[in-house]
Amino acid sequence: MSITLDNISKSFGSQALFSEVSVTFNPGNRYGLTGPNGAGKSTLLRIIMGMIEPNSGAISLPERVGMLKQNIEAFRDMIVLDVVIMGNSRLWDALKERDRLYELEITDEIGMQLGDLEEIIAHEDGYMADANAEELLVGAGIPAELHGQKMSTLPTDMQFRALLCQALFGNPQALLLDEPTNHLDLDSIGWLEEFFHNYTGTLIVVSHDRHFLNSVTTHIADIDYDTVIVYPGNYDQMLVTKTSVHEKGESEARSKEKKISQLKEFVAKFSAGTRASQVQSRLREIERLQPQELKKSNIQRPYIRFIPTEKPSGKIVCKLDKVSKSYDDLQIIKDLSFEIHRGDKIGVIGNNGRGKTTLLKMVVGALAPDSGAIEGGHQVITSYFPQDHSEIISKEDKDNCFDWLRARKAGLYDQDLRSALGKMLFGGDDAFKNVATLSGGETARLILAGMMLEDHNFIVLDEPNGHLDLEAVSALGWGLEEYKGTALVVSHDRGLINHFATKIIAFESDGIHFFDGNLDNYLMSRA
Ligand SMILES: Nc1ncnc2c1ncn2[C@@H]1O[C@H](COP(=O)(O)OP(=O)(O)OP(=O)(O)O)[C@@H](O)[C@H]1O
Ligand SMILES: [Mg+2]
Incomplete structure (x- = not known):
């Protein structure tokens, strides 16, 4: 089942990120979600996950969607195996609540609550949770002796792999990833690329890494011009198409402008004269040609200069x-x-x-x-x-x-x-x-x-x-x-x-x- 955005708009205060976006992400495709810093990539993923509300529009998505978290630091003090199981929040919440209730004196009411929780746990395959999580971890190259350790004791790339297992826990039909390569060295990136090529669900991955996008994606969903446009092909192909579409728009706008100024000249010359009907038709033509304002691209380059103090350091x-x-x-x-x-x-x-x-x-x-x-x-x-x-x-x-x-x-x-x-x-x-x-x-x-x-x-x-x-x-x-x-x-x-x-x-x-x-x-x- 695909992920569909229907007329989604989002702004923060006066800052509009995108408006009236309607796109579909299909299974079997691997989408790169691109756009400059602050374009709204992480925000869009959170909207899809239902973590934040759009200003308008609706989302439909498969039942099980996994998301790779960007903030490795937030999990430092947690046990590796738990981090994976947290990937299914319904199950995780039920397990935690059950543990809490067992600490209390069991009254009838608590007994009932426990019954309800057991039902949820069974429905979410909770009795296999540890075994399933272990299997995922081993598959990601994290040996069993590390599963009971705190995340912070693992090297960064291993922590990252554990978070990926979290996203994969429960066998999701779609997988959303926010800048997965940031914490990875080249070897681990290679491992991830291979993993993606074998994934059969709907994949949406945010990245600024051009090489990675080129090797992984089948489509690019680019946030720019206040909207999201899906281009077939990888990142480099998207750039070529995007530039040529934009240049075409610009050259059309230029030729319209030229035409308009010629028409205006005619109008100015004859408006006082006898050619009233011709002037009228020119005016209508001008109206028709009025170029729609071309949206500016959100791509911008910062200017970075570090100025050293006047006194230099010693040698x-x-x-x-x-x-x-x-x-x-x-x-x-x-x-x-x-x-x-x-x-x-x-x-x-x-x-x-x-x-x-x-x-x-x-x-x-x-x-x-x-x-x-x-x-x-x-x-x-x-x-x-x-x-x-x-x-x-x-x-x-x-x-x-x-x-x-x-x-x-x-x-x-x-x-x-x-x-x-x-x-x-x-x-x-x-x-x-x-x-x-x-x-x-x-x-x-x-x-x-x-x-x-x-x-x-x-x-x-x-x-x-x-x-x-x-x-x-x-x-x-x-x-x-x-x-x-x-x-x-x-x-x-x-x-x-x-x-x-x-x-x-x-x-x-x-x-x-x-x-x-x-x-x-x-x-x-x-x-
Ligand atoms: N709660 C909020 N209140 C106000 N502004 C916000 C809020 N959350 C995000 N923003 C703004 O929305 C914009 C989009 O943020 P987002 O994190 O989605 O960008 P991004 O495309 O993921 O960027 P990056 O490539 O740097 O990760 C940013 O300018 C950010 O400052
Ligand atoms: Mg982001």
């Missing part, structure tokens, strides 16, 4: 001497020694779980090593972009963007704030959006706006491109290339690393490698 920015770090029994970094020098532009690459974030946190002083020494250089001022945005913008935060940004640095003028916000595409009223309502990409843009205003001569970014759209990633590449200070950046995006990095730190299976040169040269040297 050595950071020095690590025999640094080691373990989590419980797992040694992540062993006897690591190296120096970061002023002006270095370092790209850090490598699979998940190898310690890139751990290294960055130690370099910025947020985490202490178990042994060895880390020495910051003379007059180094650091600005840090954490992988987990909630470390600096929390979802409980009540601030608006403007106030949040003002708190980043003392003595800023309103116009400085406005200008930084404008460069990061928070124009007009958007500057006063509540930070808790920002989309993933908008949150990343706001953090970058903060870094543009802060004092620094050393910037450290941990997967800054995770949520960013293609325009923003390319703007970031320019910003990093132009930066006159020192930069240390973790990313899985080859294009981004190649844009700015002149040195590479690679976390490989055979250890950590240091390379003087850009990423392409490093990869060639490995091949």
Whole structure:
């Protein structure tokens, strides 16, 4: 059974995301849901799931729909197996309620309630829940000994796979995924692509990863021009069609305008004269030709420039001497020694779980090593972009963007704030959006706006491109290339690393490698 949207409109305050959208998503097809940051992709998925109400319109969808959650952090303290079973919320709620009631003294009334709950549990195949969840986890490559552990003890890509199992729990007829590749390294992305190719239900996946979209999707549903348009084919094919449709619209509009101005000329010349009927017919023609206003595309590029403080840092920015770090029994970094020098532009690459974030946190002083020494250089001022945005913008935060940004640095003028916000595409009223309502990409843009205003001569970014759209990633590449200070950046995006990095730190299976040169040269040297 397909998913059908009938005349769906959604706006927040004065901001209209899309209006009167009618589209159908069919089983067997794999739809990429695309559009720039803040276009409304996550919102549309939530509308389909019934988690938020549209302003108007109706949705019909199959009985069982699974959704992959974007917020891996929210599950940190939960047990892996439970996280999977939560995928069926009716069952999960019934199980929890049953456990709660068994704690109480069993009265007749409670006995009745328990009976009702047992019925729900049986109907939802609850007695097989553990076995089914285990089977899914093993299929996703998570061994049985991890099923009873807390999510936070698993490497990020494993946590992600557990969330995917959650979405798949109960064998859904449709699967919705919001940016599934953000937490994944290339190996896991390959695994996911393969998985998608074998899925037979209706698949809708949000992503900013062009390569991934191209390899996975059969259709693209693009949010732009206030609506959703479904194009057959993958992402690159969509871009070609979209541009040619738009150019055709523009050239038609231009030729209409030309025609209108000729007609107007005629009218002006003869309106006072004897050719009244001809003038009348020209006027009607003008009316008919009046171009419908072409909707502007929502694709925009931010402008990213990081300005270092006037006082440069010393020649050595950071020095690590025999640094080691373990989590419980797992040694992540062993006897690591190296120096970061002023002006270095370092790209850090490598699979998940190898310690890139751990290294960055130690370099910025947020985490202490178990042994060895880390020495910051003379007059180094650091600005840090954490992988987990909630470390600096929390979802409980009540601030608006403007106030949040003002708190980043003392003595800023309103116009400085406005200008930084404008460069990061928070124009007009958007500057006063509540930070808790920002989309993933908008949150990343706001953090970058903060870094543009802060004092620094050393910037450290941990997967800054995770949520960013293609325009923003390319703007970031320019910003990093132009930066006159020192930069240390973790990313899985080859294009981004190649844009700015002149040195590479690679976390490989055979250890950590240091390379003087850009990423392409490093990869060639490995091949
Ligand atoms: N509760 C809310 N109140 C006000 N505005 C909201 C609310 N929720 C979302 N928005 C706004 O709606 C827009 C769409 O948000 P959404 O999260 O759907 O974007 P998205 O396309 O998923 O973006 P991204 O690519 O960055 O994830 C954003 O501008 C966001 O700030
Ligand atoms: Mg989103």
